[in-house]
Amino acid sequence: MSELKQHDVSLTVNGKAETISVAPRASLADALRDTLGLTGTHIGCEHGVCGACTVLLDGKPVRSCLLFAVQAEGAVITTIEGIGDAQSPHPLQRAFNECHGLHCGFCTPGMIVTLSAFLKEHPQPTSDDVREAISGNLCMCTGYQNIVRSALRAAELIEGAKS
Amino acid sequence: MKLEFLAPQTLQDAVTMAKARGGAARFIAGGTDLIIQARKSGAWPEAVINLQQIPGFGEIKGTGPNFSLGSLVTHRQIEREIRFAGALEALRESACVIGGHQVRNVATVGGNLCNASPAADMVPILLCLNAEVALAGSEGRRVVPLANFIEGPRKTVRASDEVMTEIAFAAPAQKFSSTFLKGGRRRAMEISIVAMAGVVSASPDGKMTDVRLAMGAAGPKAIRLTEAEKFLEGKVLSKDVLEETGMLAAAAASPIDDVRASASFRRHLAGVYARRVVELSWNRISELNDDRSAA
Numbered sequence: 001m002s003e004l005k006q007h008d009v010s011l012t013v014n015g016k017a018e019t020i021s022v023a024p025r026a027s028l029a030d031a032l033r034d035t036l037g038l039t040g041t042h043i044g045c046e047h048g049v050c051g052a053c054t055v056l057l058d059g060k061p062v063r064s065c066l067l068f069a070v071q072a073e074g075a076v077i078t079t080i081e082g083i084g085d086a087q088s089p090h091p092l093q094r095a096f097n098e099c100h101g102l103h104c105g106f107c108t109p110g111m112i113v114t115l116s117a118f119l120k121e122h123p124q125p126t127s128d129d130v131r132e133a134i135s136g137n138l139c140m141c142t143g144y145q146n147i148v149r150s151a152l153r154a155a156e157l158i159e160g161a162k163s
Numbered sequence: 164m165k166l167e168f169l170a171p172q173t174l175q176d177a178v179t180m181a182k183a184r185g186g187a188a189r190f191i192a193g194g195t196d197l198i199i200q201a202r203k204s205g206a207w208p209e210a211v212i213n214l215q216q217i218p219g220f221g222e223i224k225g226t227g228p229n230f231s232l233g234s235l236v237t238h239r240q241i242e243r244e245i246r247f248a249g250a251l252e253a254l255r256e257s258a259c260v261i262g263g264h265q266v267r268n269v270a271t272v273g274g275n276l277c278n279a280s281p282a283a284d285m286v287p288i289l290l291c292l293n294a295e296v297a298l299a300g301s302e303g304r305r306v307v308p309l310a311n312f313i314e315g316p317r318k319t320v321r322a323s324d325e326v327m328t329e330i331a332f333a334a335p336a337q338k339f340s341s342t343f344l345k346g347g348r349r350r351a352m353e354i355s356i357v358a359m360a361g362v363v364s365a366s367p368d369g370k371m372t373d374v375r376l377a378m379g380a381a382g383p384k385a386i387r388l389t390e391a392e393k394f395l396e397g398k399v400l401s402k403d404v405l406e407e408t409g410m411l412a413a414a415a416a417s418p419i420d421d422v423r424a425s426a427s428f429r430r431h432l433a434g435v436y437a438r439r440v441v442e443l444s445w446n447r448i449s450e451l452n453d454d455r456s457a458a
Contacts, residue, residue, distance in 0.1 A: 024167065025207070047203065048195055048199055048262065048266060051265060054265050060239070062265050063195070063266060065198075066193075066194060066198050066199065066266070068194060068213075070170070071191075073216075114265070132351070136263020136264050136265050136266065136351065136352055137263075
């Protein structure tokens, strides 16, 4: 077998400039998890259906399993680790906790990353808006009721923090 | 397995790289089709040539009646395009049902057309708008009507070293509106069972004219419903006219049985959606004009 040619990719991940060396076939999801150790990005279906691997690319939610890492040259990436942590959780993370928006937690990073971009554009969403926003994310245990409730609660928390 | 990843900065370089590799290289834009296909089949190309760093193909241009979509325009851009709100709404309606948000944020209109799925949702409305696609390759530049560009399932006239650069179309001259409807089992993340687009114009004496209908996912490629279009010319909307439209649409369908729907259900839906698209488009013409007079 011939030597794999590695590519150097420079990108910003969660506010930090990184240069990583990746195989040309590596997905962005694999690079984030295996090369940078950011295992909060989950790999579910690997064919663009489940949304567990959602990250923000230049502020927009994308499926990191459907992008080659090399395509992210120069991009600004935000993963769930960059959304918030236990010390300073994002209002969505607080709301998912408060409203029981997760059970096994596998889909949660993708849900929260997707919703973080959505709430920026729709600060006062209806539950129908939220359902449409997470139409590309699948949950197979909690069900969507509490996820929708969590998103609406997060919108309140964000609104409350402003006033 | 080796995969060569190339990132040309100019169109010329992209074409030269593809030419040098014969048919062994694939162009990649959003990548949302190519990566899934390669992973599923195991048939990876020897090289992928990334088009995303080439400037100039990511814009929607024009203020009407002529418009052009750069081939790297994403579905997100189309679904949010204010110039398409109103009479050209079907473009936004088509774009906003493709994949999920995460796919639409990267998947491109050029990719949707070059991938040539019989269920590609951008195709029917672009057929209605008589869109033409521009291709640039080692033999030079050419413009091909979209109707001739797609030959069959996953098959186009594009040579392996040709890059699609833009998609151009003109809005109809008279008062018109457009509609896109898609049949699926759920509203999001669905591959169409039947997709139907229509563009209907109104003549000064209040009759339907220049009616254009196109249907996807009900045959090996999306097609214009020429029989139904001819029938509708000069007609006034009525229950009988819609009934006949539906029958002509169903007769034009050549669907397959698959996991998503039976052929007979697809044919049934073709009729239903043709009727709905014509009726909705017609009603939208007056709504659009009422809005204008109210404003």
